[in-house]
Amino acid sequence: GESVGLHLPTLSVQEGDNSIINCAYSNSASDYFIWYKQESGKGPQFIIDIRSNMDKRQGQRVTVLLNKTVKHLSLQIAATQPGDSAVYFCAENNNNDMRFGAGTRLTVKP
Amino acid sequence: ETGVTQTPRHLVMGMTNKKSLKCEQHLGHNAMYWYKQSAKKPLELMFVYNFKEQTENNSVPSRFSPECPNSSHLFLHLHTLQPEDSALYLCASSPGREEYGYTFGSGTRLTVV
Numbered sequence: 001g002e003s004v005g006l007h008l009p010t011l012s013v014q015e016g017d018n019s020i021i022n023c024a025y026s027n028s029a030s031d032y033f034i035w036y037k038q039e040s041g042k043g044p045q046f047i048i049d050i051r052s053n054m055d056k057r058q059g060q061r062v063t064v065l066l067n068k069t070v071k072h073l074s075l076q077i078a079a080t081q082p083g084d085s086a087v088y089f090c091a092e093n094n095n096n097d098m099r100f101g102a103g104t105r106l107t108v109k110p
Numbered sequence: 111e112t113g114v115t116q117t118p119r120h121l122v123m124g125m126t127n128k129k130s131l132k133c134e135q136h137l138g139h140n141a142m143y144w145y146k147q148s149a150k151k152p153l154e155l156m157f158v159y160n161f162k163e164q165t166e167n168n169s170v171p172s173r174f175s176p177e178c179p180n181s182s183h184l185f186l187h188l189h190t191l192q193p194e195d196s197a198l199y200l201c202a203s204s205p206g207r208e209e210y211g212y213t214f215g216s217g218t219r220l221t222v223v
Contacts, residue, residue: 009150032210034210034212036214041216042216042217043112043114043116043200043202043214043215043216043217044153044200044212044214045112045214046211046212046213049210089152089153093210096207096208098155098210098212099152100152100153101152102150102151102152103150103152
């Protein structure tokens with residue numbers, strides 16, 4: 001079956017550095033993608049989304065890149081802060097079928 | 111607070127108990143969802159309600175029984191659960207089934223003993 005996955009289960013970065021979290025998806029028909037952040041003891045929180053007709057979208061300190069050729073999605077966090085420590089996971093949607101990845105744990109070192 | 115409130119936050123129950131999880135949203139959304147989140151696994155969709163009607167049941171065992179009395183409230187009734195049902199149960203809502211602005215609650219951490 002098709003699935004959404006992540007290249008790395010954990011990522012550790014220094015405070016102030018940029019973070020890049022990757023996601024591979026296998027359903028080429030997916031047309032909408034979302035990144036979520038989940039802090040300990042909380043539910044997933046929407047960060048940023050992108051539709052398949054775009055290859056880049058920027059938010060506040062975050063950028064999502066979509067490469068449909070290789071079915072790859074990434075989340076870039078600029079100037080990573082301790083408050084960014086959380087599990088990040090991507091989701092892909094195809095015809096109301098939303099699939100989630102397992103997540104990458106981001107740890108920010110002071 | 112996200113606008114989606116789940117109670118209780120933690121629940122420990124025996125395999126012969128009956129309990130219910132509650133989800134409430136005041137965002138004016140029309141679609142509500144139950145997800146199961148187990149350690150190191152992706153979110154698993156369990157049930158979907160759109161305008162109070164159940165539209166999806168993802169092969170969930172009958173020991174889980176959802177109820178949606180109105181667009182603002184969603185329940186998950188639990189009975190004779192198994193230890194492997196221990197997980198974080200998340201409720202989410204969205205403006206409509208075909209709109210993807212999901213808002214999640216903080217979840218109920220369920221432990222079956």
